Amino acid sequence: xxxxxxxxxxxxxxxxxxxxxxxxxxxxxxxxxxxxxxxxxxxxxxxxxxxxxxxxxxxxxxxxxxxxxxxxxxxxxxxxxxxxxxxxxxxxxxxxxxxxxxxxxxxxxxxxxxxxxxxxxxxxxxxxxxxxxxxxxxxxxxxxxxxxxxxxxxxxxxxxxxxxxxxxxxxxxxxxxxxxxxxxxxxxxxxxxxxxxxxxxxxxxxxxxxxxxxxxxxxxxxxxxxxxxxxxxxxxxxxxxxxxxxxxxxxxxxxxxxxxxxxxxxxxxxxxxxxxxxxxxxxxxxxxx
Numbered sequence: 478x479x480x481x482x483x484x485x486x487x488x489x490x491x492x493x494x495x496x497x498x499x500x501x502x503x504x505x506x507x508x509x510x511x512x513x514x515x516x517x518x519x520x521x522x523x524x525x526x527x528x529x530x531x532x533x534x535x536x537x538x539x540x541x542x543x544x545x546x547x548x549x550x551x552x553x554x555x556x557x558x559x560x561x562x563x564x565x566x567x568x569x570x571x572x573x574x575x576x577x578x579x580x581x582x583x584x585x586x587x588x589x590x591x592x593x594x595x596x597x598x599x600x601x602x603x604x605x606x607x608x609x610x611x612x613x614x615x616x617x618x619x620x621x622x623x624x625x626x627x628x629x630x631x632x633x634x635x636x637x638x639x640x641x642x643x644x645x646x647x648x649x650x651x652x653x654x655x656x657x658x659x660x661x662x663x664x665x666x667x668x669x670x671x672x673x674x675x676x677x678x679x680x681x682x683x684x685x686x687x688x689x690x691x692x693x694x695x696x697x698x699x700x701x702x703x704x705x706x707x708x709x710x711x712x713x714x715x716x717x718x719x720x721x722x723x724x725x726x727x728x729x730x731x732x733x734x735x736x737x738x739x740x741x742x743x744x745x746x747x748x749x750x751x752x753x754x755x756x757x758x759x760x761x762x763x764x765x766x
Contacts, residue, residue: 485753489564491693491729502534508556513764515554545587553688561590561634563696567603567748590634609740629705637701651691681726693729703734
């Protein structure tokens with residue numbers, strides 16, 4: 478390992494990430510290393526790490542290399558591996574543009590959740606094709622303290638439980654994962670969204686992200702919320718033949734989610750690179766000791 482490792486810091490609606498460019502997949506980012514980098518007091522700080530690797534150089538992405546040059550090897554803040562991160566894809570695309578790998582327009586990014594289409598607009602916003610939502614059958618309940626709410630089970634390539642509440646404060650501190658039942662609904666844990674109405678096709682949410690705690694934003698969570706809200710409101714584009722769009726306010730800003738009649742979901746929002754520098758490899762080695 479070299480004595481210095483390049484990094485950048487970016488965020489999408491204040492869902493923030495440490496970006497580690499590593500085109501040839503030469504850096505061993507162990508779970509402990511990721512957790513050390515994401516530590517907000519002793520490290521750089523972030524909700525997760527965006528490990529930027531060429532698809533052809535990563536064993537999990539080689540099969541996608543013909544369609545996507547770049548693979549988003551995403552890790553949660555605790556070091557665990559995640560299938561997808563919607564805000565992360567936007568920041569990942571912004572990094573690729575910042576580094577001169579891509580320009581405005583369309584590109585495809587490989588993720589563990591499959592290939593994601595991305596459009597970098599001239600006005601700065603980035604739209605990500607998030608795929609289709611899966612709505613598993615069965616009742617789910619989430620709890621905070623002594624209170625419980627029914628939740629909609631939505632899978633966006635990663636699992637979500639969406640609960641509608643009277644006040645976002647009902648979610649409590651979200652320091653720990655809200656309990657859910659039945660346990661069989663989410664054998665690998667779940668992202669939990671608490672949602673309130675703000676107006677016509679306009680909602681606000683708080684989220685506990687699996688492996689990261691409460692975050693300022695969650696892109697896949699905002700998509701899950703929009704789908705769950707549409708179904709609650711009796712709107713299903715596959716039935717009506719018309720797209721449906723919801724504005725979703727998160728703690729860190731605002732996302733616009735559109736579900737099309739073919740089931741494809743698009744998320745539009747900002748992505749910002751805020752800093753770049755070098756990680757001291759000796760510090761990282763010591764942090765892992």
